[in-house]
Amino acid sequence: MFGLFQRSKPVKIRSFHENRKYGVAAKDLKELLKKGCKALQLPLSGAHVCLYSDGTKVTEEFFLTLPDHTELVLLSREQTWSGVVCDIGQLLNTDRHADGIIEAAQGLLSDEQSPKRRKILCDLLLNLDDRSELESREEDEEWFRGVDARFKTKSAYMKYNCESRIRGYMKEVDDASKTIQKAKVRTEFLKTSKYLAETLKTAKYNGCYFDRTEKEPDRLCTQQGWFTCQGSFDQDVCKSLHSINPYGSRESRIVFSTWNLDHRIEKKRTVIPALLEALQNHKTADVNLNYFYSLLFTRENLKLVHIVCHKKGAHNLLCEGKKIFRRATDTDKGNQAAKGKRRRMK
Template sequence: MFGLFGKNKPLKVRDLTGHKKYGVAAKDLNELLKKGCKLLQLPLSGAYVCLYEDGVIVTEKFFPTLPDNTELVLLSREQSWGGVVCDIGQLLNTDRHGDGLVKAAKALLGDEKSAKRRKILSDLLRTLEDRSELESREEDEDWFTGVDTRFKTKSAYMKSNCESRIRGYMKEVDDASKNIQKAKVREEFLKTSKSLVEMLKTARYNGSYFDRTEKEPNRLCTREGWFTCQGAFDQKVCQSLHSINPYGSRESRIIFSTWNLDHRIEKKRTVVPALLEALQNHKSTNINLNYFYQLLFTRENLKLVHIVCHKKGAHNLLCDDRKIFRTANNEDKAKPKVKKKRLI
């Protein structure tokens, strides 16, 4: 505590707007006020300083306890400071807009030391940098960093991203054939697998789920590109209200890759084993293929969830035995393409 011994203490002083900021060395509060007012061109009479962090007023007794390089706000008699939240509020209430607002937010973030406030400012900056209204590579080159050059629009890439996920599910189904010992069952399973692939091709691998240019019943996002977490498999809604717009920035696009299309009735633990069991004593033509297609690849059984809402433990949900085989009630139904019914 240098002030106790009359030594100069290095501090940082700024005005209310944050446009001006100076390093000041002072042995006591009185010297700090004199130097600060001169640098910031404020009247000395009635001037006072408070902590930038939380707005606490610095007194003569408090001054010696200040750590070196503490950031302070110098105020005139009629001014007040409520802490960093006040600073963010002032930032948003200024006449800045566009790139000017982004630059101001970056300046605040660059000077901030508190991890909590850096998080708040980072989230704010991500919102300010949102460029979701832009669609083409030419308009928003940064968004396409690391993306194959064949993709010219954001929607095209997002659609392909969804298709890749669905293709991955199909590959897992195909891989199950490697463990089938009976040749006859394997043959029927391969026929079923081939039929599922044809259905997926017809539906274009349901890539429309991530494509904001698709019609509303076919996409999982808003026209602007906002996705909302649908909650864990055993919940009707997301308790944390997670949302994200991967169309807004490259960072959001990357973060969205951690979101999951989660199978409520589990693919590996339940759906595929149920299909294999059904084929043990039945031909593929007896199987209600539409039902398994819906469970494996459509929103009838898929929920889009934030990684935090993705419960990896056993779901303990079973297939409906009444729908596994073709019956008079289901064999005439059209093959599913993109189902319009939403999961809740």
């Protein structure tokens, strides 16, 4: 008697090859298969149903427990379904033009409720909308929207982007002079700052790190423009395998601005204070300025990290004491050379 009064359950059903979903109401799995096969024009023999989300097979008992409007996939005898990855796999294996793939992915996303699957589809759409092979403003005007008109190529802007970050580090060094009380120490620090600024200018502010047209040892990206997160300061690699191509789209370019060039040995907490301390009782000539330059501005101490991998707490890493000052032999050689020069002038 219970079956006679059982309420029909409304569900959404689709086939293996179609994104379009049909609303079907059935009181049991048998009725669902019959109505679904008719709507999708599939043979009833061997037909079976599974959850769209993860591919779980729907049995008669399981069907009765499903919430209303559950999304299902109706399959023929030989077909299998393992969840939303099947949709993505079909999209990637299709022969359609990129615009067609994007349209199909957008169609899936428009009716998707699961946060995890929405994230997967959003990431897919972002990477599908890839115009990284285009370089000039004329070729990809959308990429340059909001970018100063003086930049004519993507590489030129990305190089400037990196230079700006490095210049910011130099400004922090200059600002540290305001904290120095002793005039003598301030004088030595200003000499140090001038040397670092000149060295940095000669290196063109290391803008090569973001410029894909630079040689491989100098750039942080592939020739196509892909950057990979190098992991937090205390890790050798990024366990999440974060990657991004800011050359691919305007959105990727903007998102890349949240990635950090992080100092392993911290700039404000450690490097600059160590430099100030070294100058308290020593002249600039005695300090290994090349070591401090490498810590402040080069890949020796900088790691490109996704914002999730950027740990803002104390790094607890110190400068190497034996590298802070120049070796005595280097100083002696410099003094001997200076003396020799003076003798020749006499």
